[in-house]
Amino acid sequence: MVNLGASWVNHTRLLSCVPWVRRDHKPENIMRKRSDFRLGSLGRWSVPLLMAALMANGCGQEAEPAAEVIRPVRLLTIGSDNTGGQREYPGRVVSAEEVLLGFEVPGRIIELPVREGQDVAAGALVARLDDRDYAAQLEREQARRNEARANFQRNQALYERDAISLRDLEVVRRRLEVTEANLRQADKAMADTRLLAPFDGRIANRQVENFENVQAKQPVVMFLDNSTLEIKASFPETDFLLMNRIGSLVAMTEALKPQVEISAASGALIPSYFKEMRNVADAVTRTFEVTLGFVSPEGMTIASGMTAKVIMQIPAGTTGRTLIPAAAITGDAEGRSIVWVFDEATGAVNARQVEVSQMTGESIEIVSGLEVGDRIAVLGAKNLREGMRVRPQGQ
Incomplete structure (x- = not known):
């Protein structure tokens, strides 16, 4: 049994602030029925807890407004290709002459005198097959x-004495020609049992080992010419279009002045x-491969x-285009293209209408509406x- 006398009297005003407490619950009525009021284990604690919560918060106190949510965004600062600048592209060094050497005929290798990294002169022996079958x-x-030749000579003599017709002589002549073609083929197969270096170069790696059986055209060694090297670099679509507008390869070299920096010799720029x-x-x-010599x-x-990288100097006024990610473009209620421009002073974004042109990959060209220095989401x-x-992200 809980004594609700003084406690309920003292908190009558507090309870009156609660909308679900009836106004006719006066203290004297509560005191009159307290002998019949019993609480279970849960009810015994719920009333004091309710009182404490109401006293702590006060009657009629309004909830505090929620704090403003400031959304993080990634910004892009608009630049201009008219300003020029330096650009870098990843690449790799390759040999201008790089081939996989293999036999034209199948067989078993019986001689493989070269080693990886070895310099080999043009015409030098790289590998040799067992040629006994080809010799036979x-x-x-x-x-x-020889038999077909002798037969032809005999029939030619008979034709000169009008013993056989010209038709019979032509049949014998064709047989001779077939045997001569077969002989040339057998002679070439015999020569193809020797694999020779096609030019002065180096053995990059061996694909097989000595005494292995190989098939025709199966790679035996990787052979390259290290005296003439090139750079294979990957260029994005926008820069590839820029280069095409310049003109010929010679004009590109003069306008962009490309240089090569080898990763193993960082800091050394090679024209x-x-x-x-x-x-x-x-x-x-979605990149374009460009080959540069040096x-x-x-x-x-x-x-x-x-590994290497290609460094180019973009001259001022080369393109005059403004490209932004296509994801930065959205539309307003009237279907116009807009971007959200960040205001440094207020920290807020404002919509700005732009005129768009063609897309290049995942970027889109802006014809008007943006200026150099604008920061957009x-x-x-x-x-x-x-x-x-x-x-802004990162701040």
Whole structure:
């Protein structure tokens, strides 16, 4: 049994603030029925807890307003290609002449004198097959050719004496020609049992070992010419279009002044020149492969396979285009293209209408509406609204 006399009298005013407490619950009525009022274990504690909560919070106190949520955004500062600047592209060193050497005929290797990293002169022996079967075939074809030649000479004499017709002589002549062709084929197969270096170069690696059986055209060694090296670099679509607008490869070299920096010799810039441009983008990276040539400086060791980067100087006024990520563009209620421009003073974003042009990959060209130095939101543009305060990522 709980004594509710003084406690309920003292908190009558407090209870009156609670809308679900009836106004006719006066203290004298409560005191009159207290002998019939019993509480369980849960009710015994719920009333004092309710009193404490009401006394702590006070009657009629309003909830504090929720704090303003400041959304983090990623910003892009608008620049201008008219200002020019330096650009870098990853690449790798490759040999200008790099081939996989293999036999034209199958067989078992019986001689493989070269080692990886060995310099080999043009015409030097790289590998040799067991040629006994090919030598026997060559002898058979020589015998058949000799027989066909003797038969032709005999029939030619008969034709001169009008003993046979011209038609019969032509049949014998064709047989001779077939045997001569077979002999040439057998002679070439015999020569193909020797694998020779096609030019002065180096053995990059061996694909097989001595005494292995190999098939025709199976790679035996990787052979390359380290005297002439190139750089294979990947260029994004926008820069590839820029280079195409300049003109020829010679004009590109003069305008962009490309240089090569080898990772193993950081800081050493080597002048280079454009040699080739692949006009088909990579299916995965959507970049274009560009080949540049250079001359290795004296005293610097550069080998095929090294990593490098290509550095170019973009002249002022080369493009005059403004490209932004397509995700930064959204639309207003009237269907116009807008971007959200960040105001440094207020920390808020404001919508600005822009005129767009063609897309290049994941970027879109802005014709008008933005100026150099503007900072725009590039992610989550659809979730922004006029005057919303944001926080640039990284701040």
